[in-house]
Amino acid sequence: xxxxxxxxxxxxxxxxxxxxxxxxxxxxxxxxxxxxxxxxxxxxxxxxxxxxxxxxxxxxxxxxxxxxxxxxxxxxxxxxxxxxxxxxxxxxxxxxxxxxxxxxxxxxxxxxxxxxxxxxxxxxxxxxxxxxxxxxxxxxxxxxxxxxxxxxxxxxxxxxxxxxxxxxxxxxxxxxxxxxxxxxxxxxxxxxxxxxxxxxxxxxxxxxxxxxxxxxxxxxxxxxxxxxxxxxxxxxxxxxxxxxxxxxxxxxxxxxxxxxxxxxxxxxxxxxxxxxxxxxxxxxxxxxxxxxxxxxxxxxxxxxxxxxxxxxxxxxxxxxxxxxxxxxxxxxxxxxxxxxxxxxxxxxxxxxxxxxxxxxxxxxxxxxxxxxxxxxxxxxxxxxxxxxxxxxxxxxxxxxxxxxxxxxxxxxxxxxxxxxxxxxxxxxxxxxxxxxxxxxxxxxxxxxxxxxxxxxxxxxxxxxxxxxxx
Amino acid sequence: xxxxxxxxxxxxxxxxxxxxxxxxxxxxxxxxxxxxxxxxxxxxxxxxxxxxxxxxxxxxxxxxxxxxxxxxxxxxxxxxxxxxxxxxxxxxxxxxxxxxxxxxxxxxxxxxxxxxxxxxxxxxxxxxxxxxxxxxxxxxxxxxxxxxxxxxxxxxxxxxxxxxxxxxxxxxxxxxxxxxxxxxxxxxxxxxxxxxxxxxxxxxxxxxxxxxxxxxxxxxxxxxxxxxxxxxxxxxxxxxxxxxxxxxxxxxxxxxxxxxxxxxxxxxxxxxxxxxxxxxxxxxxxxxxxxxxxxxxxxxxxxxxxxxxxxxxxxxxxxxxxxxxxxx
Ligand code: SF4
Ligand code: SF4
Numbered sequence: 001x002x003x004x005x006x007x008x009x010x011x012x013x014x015x016x017x018x019x020x021x022x023x024x025x026x027x028x029x030x031x032x033x034x035x036x037x038x039x040x041x042x043x044x045x046x047x048x049x050x051x052x053x054x055x056x057x058x059x060x061x062x063x064x065x066x067x068x069x070x071x072x073x074x075x076x077x078x079x080x081x082x083x084x085x086x087x088x089x090x091x092x093x094x095x096x097x098x099x100x101x102x103x104x105x106x107x108x109x110x111x112x113x114x115x116x117x118x119x120x121x122x123x124x125x126x127x128x129x130x131x132x133x134x135x136x137x138x139x140x141x142x143x144x145x146x147x148x149x150x151x152x153x154x155x156x157x158x159x160x161x162x163x164x165x166x167x168x169x170x171x172x173x174x175x176x177x178x179x180x181x182x183x184x185x186x187x188x189x190x191x192x193x194x195x196x197x198x199x200x201x202x203x204x205x206x207x208x209x210x211x212x213x214x215x216x217x218x219x220x221x222x223x224x225x226x227x228x229x230x231x232x233x234x235x236x237x238x239x240x241x242x243x244x245x246x247x248x249x250x251x252x253x254x255x256x257x258x259x260x261x262x263x264x265x266x267x268x269x270x271x272x273x274x275x276x277x278x279x280x281x282x283x284x285x286x287x288x289x290x291x292x293x294x295x296x297x298x299x300x301x302x303x304x305x306x307x308x309x310x311x312x313x314x315x316x317x318x319x320x321x322x323x324x325x326x327x328x329x330x331x332x333x334x335x336x337x338x339x340x341x342x343x344x345x346x347x348x349x350x351x352x353x354x355x356x357x358x359x360x361x362x363x364x365x366x367x368x369x370x371x372x373x374x375x376x377x378x379x380x381x382x383x384x385x386x387x388x389x390x391x392x393x394x395x396x397x398x399x400x401x402x403x404x405x406x407x408x409x410x411x412x413x414x415x416x417x418x419x420x421x422x423x424x425x426x427x428x429x430x431x432x433x434x435x436x437x438x439x440x441x442x443x444x445x446x447x448x449x450x451x452x453x454x455x456x457x458x459x460x461x462x463x464x465x466x467x468x469x470x
Numbered sequence: 471x472x473x474x475x476x477x478x479x480x481x482x483x484x485x486x487x488x489x490x491x492x493x494x495x496x497x498x499x500x501x502x503x504x505x506x507x508x509x510x511x512x513x514x515x516x517x518x519x520x521x522x523x524x525x526x527x528x529x530x531x532x533x534x535x536x537x538x539x540x541x542x543x544x545x546x547x548x549x550x551x552x553x554x555x556x557x558x559x560x561x562x563x564x565x566x567x568x569x570x571x572x573x574x575x576x577x578x579x580x581x582x583x584x585x586x587x588x589x590x591x592x593x594x595x596x597x598x599x600x601x602x603x604x605x606x607x608x609x610x611x612x613x614x615x616x617x618x619x620x621x622x623x624x625x626x627x628x629x630x631x632x633x634x635x636x637x638x639x640x641x642x643x644x645x646x647x648x649x650x651x652x653x654x655x656x657x658x659x660x661x662x663x664x665x666x667x668x669x670x671x672x673x674x675x676x677x678x679x680x681x682x683x684x685x686x687x688x689x690x691x692x693x694x695x696x697x698x699x700x701x702x703x704x705x706x707x708x709x710x711x712x713x714x715x716x717x718x719x720x721x722x723x724x725x726x727x728x729x730x731x732x733x734x735x736x737x738x739x740x741x742x743x744x745x746x747x748x749x750x751x752x753x754x755x756x757x758x759x760x761x762x763x764x765x766x767x768x769x770x771x772x773x774x775x776x777x778x779x780x781x782x783x784x785x786x787x788x789x790x791x792x793x794x795x796x797x798x
Contacts, residue, residue, distance in 0.1 A: 018504040020534040219536055371621060372630040378733075387616065387625040414626060427616055429625035 024141070025214060025278035027124065028134035028270075032297025041112045042121055050166075053173040058395060061177050071393075071423065077357070078423065080393050082364055089353045096349065100342040102227055104334055105236040105315065110223070111292035116216050119167075119209035120276065123160055130156045134273060160210050161202075168202030214277040218288050228287065233318040234333040238291050240271075240282045240313050241321065248282070253306060264312050268302055271295035271313055281313060361457075362394035365450050367464045374467045380436030383413065384466050388428045388448065392420035399453045402430065406446030406466065409435040417453070434466060441468050477562075484561035487554070495547050502540060504532070590760035593767070598647035601764065602771035611768025614761055618753065619769075627772050631732055632748065637772045640728045644717040645773060651766035655759065657752035660720045664745035668704045678702060679738040685713040685725045688733055 055062035072079040248265035320330040370385040452458035629635040677698030683690035708721040715723035
């Protein structure tokens with residue numbers, strides 16, 4: 001009998017997990033022009049955020065979004081739910097600015113002003129101060145647990161947590177007066193929602209800036225996904241000049257690299273090490289790149305050391321690279337029709353919004369006609385009843401005089417003067433009379449004019465209809 | 471609901487829900503792995519593309535999601551199971567919290583009563599004229615009035631055709647505080663039967679209407695009025711021999727110039743011929759006694775300006791009413 005040996009067939013396939021395990025990034029800290037600008041923006045935004053809540057104005061918090069009474073205080077301005085349009089305008093301005101800046105210089109917002117970037121930047125700074133820079137951190141992570149490792153790690157997390165809680169506290173301080181909040185925190189008398197939001201926002205800060213970092217930009221942020229729709233070939237982007245850099249390779253500084261057939265890139269890997277999203281910009285523009293410019297700073301320093309001209313990695317446009325444009329003609333193309341249109345629409349909206357805020361009148365009136373049938377008096381005059389909802393959005397009491405226009409002899413039968421307390425709304429019934437025959441049968445347009453007695457500038461005109469029965 | 475659903479339906483729905491959840495989990499698990507070809511060196515080739523190519527060179531790249539995101543998906547499944555344990559959602563099962571929409575509504579009402587009840591109850595123990603003097607009570611009263619009464623009686627409470635004016639001193643059922651409160655609590659049904667048959671011919675009705683107009687010294691034909699006087703017998707049962715009305719019956723006073731359905735001979739004739747029926751709904755069940763108490767005080771205060779410390783708004787309104795009365 002012949003024995004047939006069983007030979008395992010050579011394996012040609014393996015099963016792998018489809019989902020990617022996260023590779024921890026250890027960005028190396030980097031100093032330089034762009035890095036300095038990032039810190040300028042960190043300070044600017046955070047002084048605004050942490051400090052703004054403590055400012056005072058007119059015996060109250062200068063910036064307070066009081067959700068319970070639905071009044072938004074921004075310095076001298078008090079916005080009511082009826083002023084929601086300003087929020088819409090703010091969103092439109094933000095969107096248009098994003099279009100404009102993205103069309104000009106890509107993800108400027110991401111790299112410099114986005115809270116995700118800013119807090120990651122602060123958290124990384126703390127991390128560096130406690131655990132050391134890139135190499136020290138890699139070594140520390142690889143080392144087995146020791147007293148030193150434990151104390152470094154725990155102090156880092158304590159510092160992170162403290163900052164996170166402060167951030168959560170500040171955030172809630174914009175919605176509930178922060179001085180009261182501070183006392184409540186120390187007396188442990190916070191309400192359940194205040195606890196929840198401080199802890200929630202604090203936890204979000206801790207998680208996002210401490211752990212999620214570039215994962216937020218890569219997988220969660222929608223802006224990263226649709227930015228490519230706003231880019232074109234004249235958008236300034238952080239780019240590696242392949243023509244100049246390749247072929248890359250290490251070299252002896254004294255040897256003429258051109259003679260050896262090398263490009264300018266010494267393949268030192270600095271640009272990769274500093275990158276907070278962990279990409280290699282030399283592979284070309286990638287959606288992960290948040291345009292922080294750190295690789296530019298890093299590479300420029302290498303170029304300086306090698307005594308090569310700077311700008312192997314630089315802000316430039318695709319067209320400029322392709323067509324070898326000089327700086328002047330590149331910038332001319334940056335300010336092209338598209339950006340000019342974005343810019344002028346944006347400017348116009350900002351102007352209109354600013355004007356409307358400047359002429360913002362702290363008085364609002366809603367007119368509702370009573371549903372009941374118009375009344376005919378003995379003399380044949382017609383009466384309609386209206387309810388005026390008068391909102392005094394100013395922080396002082398105001399006295400108003402009400403008049404009505406729109407037909408001969410039209411008048412208000414009951415009183416015409418009314419005082420409304422500071423920041424309050426009152427319903428005010430008004431009976432309007434038109435003498436017999438002074439208005440046509442059917443609906444007639446009339447106007448109510450509500451004017452401040454002492455400050456004539458504060459006035460509102462509201463349209464209404466007056467019904468005359470057959 | 472019981473007519474449409476029985477136990478069988480409930481079980482069927484629960485089974486569908488559970489199978490769906492399990493299927494989601496299975497799908498996640500089965501799709502979390504990918505087959506990758508091994509290269510010549512025995513190492514897996516990079517799973518760069520999914521292998522789908524179309525339009526010559528368009529390729530589907532394999533950009534795997536991070537693993538933590540996959541765990542989030544599993545977390546949603548765990549969440550769904552937890553949710554179904556706690557809240558209703560699995561067929562007709564109640565969930566361990568015993569939550570229901572009706573229950574949540576009732577709880578909110580109860581919470582509201584607990585929060586605002588003391589404010590209303592504070593006034594419950596005061597008599598109506600005292601409540602009417604209180605500024606806060608008046609503010610609440612005005613709001614209640616605008617939301618519940620103004621639809622018929624007008625925002626300024628002056629009524630309209632068929633709806634009594636509450637800001638004057640003329641009352642169908644009496645204007646003392648308790649009567650006003652009773653009117654709001656229990657409602658009123660004012661009814662005047664058609665009287666044409668009892669009165670006689672159309673001429674008789676006309677004469678009677680003229681007589682009625684003469685009672686308040688309104689425009690009328692004196693001859694017809696004198697002819698109609700005897701016909702008033704039919705009306706006296708309710709309106710009184712002198713036509714002064716009877717508040718116990720809600721029969722209007724005919725000697726003033728206040729007309730619920732409009733004055734003038736023609737209007738009055740129509741009233742006599744066809745009768746009138748008027749209904750004010752009861753508000754006891756709708757608002758509860760405490761709110762009605764406040765409303766009664768507000769309404770009473772409207773026509774008793776001398777008795778209450780009035781706001782400017784009311785003072786003006788009352789002045790105007792007074793002026794109008796003087797003009798008449
Ligand atoms: S930093 Fe500059 S020189 Fe160094 S690897 Fe990057 S591109 Fe090349
Ligand atoms: S590639 Fe350069 S600019 Fe882009 S994220 Fe990385 S370091 Fe920043």
